[in-house]
Amino acid sequence: MAGHSDNDLGLPKFDKPVKIVIVIAPYYTSISEAQLTAARSVLERAGAAHETVEVPGSLEVPTAIGIAQRLSNFDGFVALGCVIRGKTSHYDVVVNESSRALTMLGLQGLCIGNGIITVENREQAEERADGARLNTAGGAAEAALHLIALTRKYGQPKGTLGFKPRGTIEIADGSSTAEWASE
Secondary structure, three states, rough: OOOOOOOOOOOOOOOOOOOEEEEOOOOOOOHHHHHHHHHHHHHHOOOOOOEEEEOOOOOHHHHHHHHHHHHHHOEEEEEEEEEEOOOOHHHHHHHHHHHHHHHHHHHHOOOEEEEEEEEEHHHHHHHOOOOOOOOHHHHHHHHHHHHHHHHHHHHOOOOOOOOOOOEEOOOOOOOEEEEEEOO
């Protein structure tokens, strides 16, 4: 994948199926089409099942992800959209609040790759949406896959901590016994 980083983690391998929803705000058609192509390409290379949900704008992306998490069974999410700076402070609100909401969902344990492009102009957006150039949507899909792999790695049942029963000991007053052993 092209991008800012020269550190390619590769795609994780999964022993069980992976199901992802791409939530996109298709405000700029050609940018959105490039983002979807790039994200879908990565997910298909990883063998992940996916579907796409469209929402009106980038502020609605986190809400749609929250709804999908509560009402469906997705393993992860790819957030896509494009916010180009305008002449008002609306850009700052959309950029900050959509990012903050996605971060909060992530901290609650959702596996989200954030590919919402935030740029100064259309040229920058086209560069970031292009799968052969900066490919932010492909990077977001990879991020979601890596978070799913991490969740599955650490989501296994945990062993017990501390003392584990192995044998018995009589309590000092002789009234009962207790099982104990340490490891």
